[in-house]
Amino acid sequence: MDRFRMVFQYFQSNSESVMNGICGLLALASVKMYTSFDFSCPCLPQYNMAYGLGVMFVPPVILFLCGLILNRQSLVMLEEWKRPAGRRKKDLAVIRYMCSSIMQRAMVAPVVWIIVTLLDGKCLICAFSGSMDPEKFVGFTNVSTGQVQQLLAKVPCKDDELMRNNTSRRAVSRYLRCWSQALGWSILLILIIAAFLARWLRPCFNQATLLQAHHWSNYIDIEQKIFEETCCEHSRLFAHKCILHFFESMQKEIKLHSFSLRREGEEAEGEENLLRGITDQDQVNKLLKMWYYEKPPLDVSQAHQR
């Protein structure tokens, strides 16, 4: 329980951890989806390749888009990219950094799907059994060309009546699975080497720029969160004031019609400060519009001088 709470808190502790957590969850979901998906090759000449390659490439696109949707930072990046410059310049290096980190995280789940697919082998067997050269396999050499396509297309279906005890079927299947697994492991090796090199060689190029970009992308993210939290707090206080005012005005109306002593007691002065003088709809709208069209400069020294 304690361990779970610690892990949970660690992932919540900062936004990068949250994104890594989501990335990991999507990768696990990708494996789970593959194992629960009931792969059933149609075993028909024109359909096999479409089905096999479809199952190998369409879910990765879906997982990639999911990775982008579920990542909060992609919205932050888009907003930063599209906002008017106003009083704060836009730094393209920061936007590029954010974009690349989002893409890297979104690519993990699709890559996991493709590798699991290749290592399992079913997709490639289904897609390419019809493209095999029948001369290489004993059981298919004496069959007419029309028939051979049909037979080869049925190789992925073990339980088909024609294929049940066909040893050449097993040969084709093993051959294709071997290629598929070799491809899977090669891709995995290449990706890991690429990731290793990228991490290791990164400090050799532009480390200072990278540190700055990392800092400011973090800053933009935190600023966005704090703005949202401040708006929430403000709206709560606003609502509180509004309701109290409503109650007071009702009370005043009633007092006009009856004899009663004046009621005293006002709300605490502290709350007036938290509202920061923003007390009606037009002021809030203006504030939100100003926040978008003219972000303040990154300079808080003026606040201290006031």
Added chain:
Amino acid sequence: MDKFRMIFQFFQSNQESFMNGICGIMALASTQMYSAFDFNCPCLPHYNLAYGLGILLVPPFILFLLGFVLNNNVSMLAEECRRPRGRRGKDPAVLRYMFCSMAQRAMIAPVVWVSVTLLDGKCITCAFCTSVPVETLGNASHPRLSHGEIQRILARIPCKEIYNGQQVIANEVAVRYLRCISQALGWCFVLLMTTLAFLVRSLRPCFSQAAFLKSRYWSHYIDIERKLFDETCAEHARSFAKVCIQQFFEGMNTDLVAAGCHLPRKAPADTGEAAEKLLGITDQGTMNMALKSWHRCKPPLQLYPPALPTGNGWAGEGQPPTHPSAPQRETAAYYSWV
């Protein structure tokens, strides 16, 4: 238990998380419902299509409506739509934002059901087994079988135990074909939905970010205001009830003293707090009378009857009752008996 409480607290911590939580639970419920449902294709020519398409399309509609029902904000939206303008204008952008965010969340469970159904394949196999292209996949050269006969045979494809058309078309071939089509449709559907969701999310910052910030703030405000108002009213009701009951017991006490039934309340030389809580009722008979009176003749909902001339002139101190003013009336009432 602790884990559950923590997860629960996380989702309750803010409104959006809570709604996302309900959304996720409904999506899981949708997959669970599908796996628990015992699909039974009728294997009859005209019924297959109706059954298959019915299972594909009716539960999503139910889940969609359920998504709205379980969403607390629906009543808030309806209220905001229907209220008279009064002194506060209505912003259609806010109403649209609220409706859109509710509809998006309610769409998730139906989309999950349709995807799971299509990827599983049973529904499409059942619905379209009579449309399998027998010429290409099987052996259509059966002159002695009429069209109706062939339809009846094909309709039995999903029911392997009673299928009798191996010579027309092999059962496995037809099932594989239909399942392939169904899974292709399923993946395309999921891809389409994901692309739509992605476009909706990513095009918004490009076009209407300021308007979005405004709508989001005000819809959140309306929600909080409603909750705070409910809380204030609940607080008020509590104070009201307390004073009302207090007055009832005081009234009983006065009546009993006036009728000479028992001695007036002892001076506060007694243990002060306990004596006060007893409210002057110190024996069984009096208590029974109080309870009977409470049942037979509940006091009116009027804490300070207007302009009753009494000796000490404090009659009009409080405000007239049944009106939602701030809950300070409680203090005023206690003063009156000191």
